[in-house]
Each structure stands twice: as structure tokens, then as C-alpha cells.
């Protein structure tokens with residue numbers, strides 16, 4: 453059977469991502485259960501509070517938002533009880549037809565990377581997700597086990613390229629021995645991985661929405677995860693200036709700004725719908 457004849461659930465991540473963003477709008481809701489947000493929702497800063505917060509977001513939004521990005525750090529801080537919530541939330545979101553990017557920014561030598569790949573990208577893993585954020589600073593080639601695992605299971609990767617934090621350029625703008633910047637080398641690697649994609653490949657870059665216009669070529673035939681919207685200051689309107697002709701491939705991600713609208717489900721839904729509408733217009737959905 454040719455790839456394009458497969459049912460949607462068996463399609464590669466990039467195909468499923470485009471379909472989900474077209475159907476539900478491009479917004480990615482980041483699930484970052486900060487201690488101050490638990491407090492603002494009237495919840496204790498413990499595993500029960502974490503569960504109420506996370507499932508509150510899942511119950512309110514899983515059937516209407518295309519993509520969720522739980523931030524592993526805020527689950528890890530509660531040890532195994534927190535990881536159990538991340539696991540359950542991921543399962544529930546996927547059952548509701550949403551895509552889940554686990555934001556764990558993993559990166560290690562190849563042999564350890566294959567351990568991370570088994571943890572997040574193997575189809576039957578307890579924490580199996582649709583895509584994982586990964587860090588290329590041990591060399592782009594160190595990501596190969598994750599790339600292989602993603603191809604095998606139909607998952608995706610988002611590789612850090614031009615991050616939203618002010619310290620990012622210190623390394624990312626540095627020149628490699630071969631000539632391009634570190635970020636440029638990452639984008640080149642991704643372009644190669646997506647070379648066969650018809651529309652959107654499964655290998656994405658993380659490009660903060662807060663960065664100024666860049667000279668790097670963002671046309672990687674893959675998704676561009678753009679955090680930094682809302683709490684870090686970027687707006688939907690700023691995306692066109694940063695991403696230029698690649699703007700239709702942007703996955704705009706917002707965490708604290710949406711989450712602060714809770715805990716009532718109606719308020720969360722209103723905040724997500726308003727933000728999604730603004731992105732639909734700017735990103736051409």
C-alpha cells in the first residue's frame with residue numbers, strides 16, 4: 453500500500469500534523485503546570501494538584517485543540533507520581549484525536565539516545581507520543597537513533613535551532629567549522645530529512661517566536677515549533693515578520709497565557725478559541 457493510501461492514524465507525523473491543524477486550527481497549547489499556576493487555580497502544589505490541573509486542561513480542550521505540548525519538567529518535579537500524570541494525560545489527549553509533543557529536550561550520545569527513543573517514540577512505550585523535542589548539541593548525528601525510531605513508528609521530532617531565550621544566540625549563531633552557523637547546520641540537517649515530504653515532513657525545528665527576523669533559511673519542508681507567544685511577549689502578528697514565506701508551517705505554542713485563563717473550562721475554551729482564531733488568520737488556515 454502506498455503511504456498516501458494509509459488511514460490517517462498510520463500516516464507519518466507531518467501528514468497528521470497538517471491534517472489536525474487544518475481541522476482544529478494551528479494552536480498548540482503548552483501544558484506547563486508551574487507552582488504559581490496551581491496556586492492561581494486554588495490547587496495544592498502536590499501530585500493531586502498536578503493531576504487536577506492537568507486533567508482540567510485535558511477535559512476542557514482535548515476535543516478542540518490540534519496539538520498539546522506538556523512540559524516534562526513540571527511533571528518530573530513530582531517524581532513517579534508526576535510522570536504517571538504525564539502518561540495518563542498523553543493517552544487521554546491522543547484518544548481525543550489531539551497530537552502530543554512531549555517537551556523533554558532530550559539529547560545524549562547515540563547509544564543513550566536510543567534509550568530515549570525507546571521511551572518516547574516506540575509505538576507501545578508507556579510514554580509514547582506523537583513527537584519529542586530534542587537537543588542537537590552533542591552533534592546532529594547523535595540524534596540518529598531518535599530519527600530512526602521516529603521513522604519506524606510514524607512519530608516526529610522537533611530539534612532546537614533558534615530558541616526563544618536571550619542566551620540562545622551565544623551558541624546557535626556561532627559558525628561551525630564547515631561554515632554555516634550551528635542553527636543553520638541544524639536546519640540543513642532537517643531539510644535533508646524532509647526531502648521526500650510532499651507537504652510537511654515529520655522532522656521539525658524549534659524556532660522561537662521571539663527571535664528577530666533571521667537570515668537562516670527556515671524552509672525545511674517541516675514544521676516550525678514556535679514557542680514564546682503570550683507570556684514571553686511574541687504576538688500572532690509578529691509571526692509573519694519572523695517566519696516569512698515559511699509561516700504556513702509554523703506550530704504556534706502558548707503555555708502560561710492560555711493556562712492562566714483557567715480553571716473554569718469555559719474560560720480555558722474561550723482563551724484557546726480566541727488565540728486559535730488569531731493564528732488561523734495569520735498562518736493561513
Ligand SMILES: O=C(O)c1cc(=O)[nH]c(=O)n1[C@@H]1O[C@H](COP(=O)(O)O)[C@@H](O)[C@H]1O
Pocket residue numbers: 482484521523555585614615616617658659660679680681682683684705706707708709
Ligand atoms: O522547546 C520548546 O518548547 C521551547 C523552546 C524555546 O526556544 N523556548 C521555549 O519557551 N520552549 C518551551 O515552551 C514553553 C513556553 O512556555 P510559555 O512561555 O509559558 O508560553 C516552555 O515549556 C519552554 O520550555
